[in-house]
Amino acid sequence: MSADKPVANPQVVLREEFDDWAVLFDPDTAEGFAVNPVGVLIWKELDGNHDIADIVRVVREKCENVPEDVETHCREFVDSLIRKGLVGTEVTHD
Amino acid sequence: MIEAGPQERARLMRTPQSVDIDITDRCNLRCKYCYFYTSPADVKTDLPLEEWLRFFEELNRCAVTEVTLAGGEPFIREDLKEILEGVIRNRMRFSILSNGTLITEDMARFLGSTPRCNYVQVSLDGSEPETHDSCRGKGTFEKAVAGLRLLQKHKVNVAVRVTIHRYNVRDLEATARFLLEDLGLSGFGTNSAGHMGLCQKNMEQVELTTAERELAMKTLLALNKKYGGRISASAGPLAEGRMWSRMERARRQGAAAFPEGGRLTGCGCPFSKISVRTDGVIVPCNMLSHIELGRINRDRLDDVWRNHSELWKMRDRRSIPLSRFEFCRGCPYLDYCTGNCPALAYSLLGVVDHPSPDGCLRKFLDEGGHLPEEELLEP
Numbered sequence: 001m002s003a004d005k006p007v008a009n010p011q012v013v014l015r016e017e018f019d020d021w022a023v024l025f026d027p028d029t030a031e032g033f034a035v036n037p038v039g040v041l042i043w044k045e046l047d048g049n050h051d052i053a054d055i056v057r058v059v060r061e062k063c064e065n066v067p068e069d070v071e072t073h074c075r076e077f078v079d080s081l082i083r084k085g086l087v088g089t090e091v092t093h094d
Numbered sequence: 095m096i097e098a099g100p101q102e103r104a105r106l107m108r109t110p111q112s113v114d115i116d117i118t119d120r121c122n123l124r125c126k127y128c129y130f131y132t133s134p135a136d137v138k139t140d141l142p143l144e145e146w147l148r149f150f151e152e153l154n155r156c157a158v159t160e161v162t163l164a165g166g167e168p169f170i171r172e173d174l175k176e177i178l179e180g181v182i183r184n185r186m187r188f189s190i191l192s193n194g195t196l197i198t199e200d201m202a203r204f205l206g207s208t209p210r211c212n213y214v215q216v217s218l219d220g221s222e223p224e225t226h227d228s229c230r231g232k233g234t235f236e237k238a239v240a241g242l243r244l245l246q247k248h249k250v251n252v253a254v255r256v257t258i259h260r261y262n263v264r265d266l267e268a269t270a271r272f273l274l275e276d277l278g279l280s281g282f283g284t285n286s287a288g289h290m291g292l293c294q295k296n297m298e299q300v301e302l303t304t305a306e307r308e309l310a311m312k313t314l315l316a317l318n319k320k321y322g323g324r325i326s327a328s329a330g331p332l333a334e335g336r337m338w339s340r341m342e343r344a345r346r347q348g349a350a351a352f353p354e355g356g357r358l359t360g361c362g363c364p365f366s367k368i369s370v371r372t373d374g375v376i377v378p379c380n381m382l383s384h385i386e387l388g389r390i391n392r393d394r395l396d397d398v399w400r401n402h403s404e405l406w407k408m409r410d411r412r413s414i415p416l417s418r419f420e421f422c423r424g425c426p427y428l429d430y431c432t433g434n435c436p437a438l439a440y441s442l443l444g445v446v447d448h449p450s451p452d453g454c455l456r457k458f459l460d461e462g463g464h465l466p467e468e469e470l471l472e473p
Contacts, residue, residue, distance in 0.1 A: 011185055012185075013157050013159055013185050014157060015108075015109075015111070015157040015159065016108060016157070017107060017108060018104055018105050018106060018107065018108065019105075025157075025159045027159065027185050027186060027187050027210055028209045028210065029209070030187060030212070
């Protein structure tokens with residue numbers, strides 16, 4: 001399901017807290033979703049210019065003890081954001 | 095005072111989650127117990143739209159998620175729609191506190207068209223003009239109900255607030271029936287006239303006597319039971335009835351201190367929200383508007399939030415033990431008491447770091463008050 005180059009919904013607010021965890025807040029629905037520090041790192045890569053492979057590279061670069069199957073985790077996380085309407089894909093018209 | 099250590103300071107939210115904004119100093123009414131007029135919040139200055147829009151951009155950068163617009167009467171501002179569009183553009187939700195009398199069809203339609211409106215709170219103090227108008231002015235009941243019905247028509251979430259005072263304390267049953275049955279609201283909130291602003295001048299007319307406070311407490315608890323918990327309160331007789339009964343039960347059973355008990359913990363606002371006066375001055379709370387922390391579009395909000403010493407004094411208040419105060423000496427409820435609202439303490443005594451005498455259970459009992467019967471309390 002993961003989009004090639006996912007992009008964060010620009011209306012969604014990322015509230016980073018003191019412990020590096022964060023809340024993704026959708027102002028249209030008033031729903032908030034807790035995100036751990038790795039999730040925050042991934043969220044910041046969702047600018048429509050990076051695919052999952054790029055994101056995995058960043059996670060491997062910046063995090064410690066990264067599991068072998070990190071790509072699956074990243075893909076599942078991005079998919080969950082897509083399902084919640086927090087992330088989409090940019091549509092280009094040729 | 096024991097001040098917050100580096101760990102406590104590090105655990106503070108990076109920015110406030112919400113901001114209370116007094117958007118205008120103007121109001122078409124002068125309610126007898128209005129906390130705003132003649133208080134330090136009443137600075138007789140309204141900022142132009144551009145200043146608010148610029149500030150909303152900063153709130154967006156700070157990831158603030160909601161604002162509450164009050165005043166004065168927000169619907170008196172001709173540019174309210176542009177203000178709300180600025181809030182929406184900057185990824186926030188909003189609530190509006192209103193007397194309800196100036197809400198037009200066009201505005202209600204606009205509010206109903208956005209998913210960003212948490213609620214519009216309309217003040218309604220009775221089931222009929224006689225009780226409501228007694229403190230708010232002739233003809234205001236009909237106008238407020240008309241405004242409320244417009245909001246309902248356009249499916250705007252309406253929150254009604256009933257302020258309890260001498261003129262409506264015997265009308266509470268009819269008020270609940272009117273709001274919950276006739277108007278079909280899902281619930282309503284209550285408080286009572288507090289010793290602030292115009293209320294200070296009109297205390298004799300509006301402040302509940304001990305007997306009336308007791309009556310309000312018992313009536314509201316009974317009504318809340320009857321209507322399945324649809325009446326809420328964070329202050330005033332209903333909240334006091336619940337809290338004081340819990341405290342009395344704990345005292346009787348010799349229970350351990352409440353986690354927040356025995357210190358000035360009654361106010362958690364400075365940990366999640368901040369306020370702005372109509373002139374753009376940043377204050378800890380619109381009821382503590384004399385404590386000036388900075389000015390919007392001049393001082394950075396995140397800097398004020400994290401570093402202003404007055405704001406830290408407000409937060410550090412939580413470590414002040416009640417046993418320090420002569421007022422609390424020998425009180426059997428000390429371990430269960432939070433000292434209540436600092437703004438009320440300030441308006442009654444001129445000191446923020448003091449328990450509020452208005453919220454004191456021992457004082458209530460000493461003055462002849464009685465707590466509600468156990469069967470009236472929720473389990």
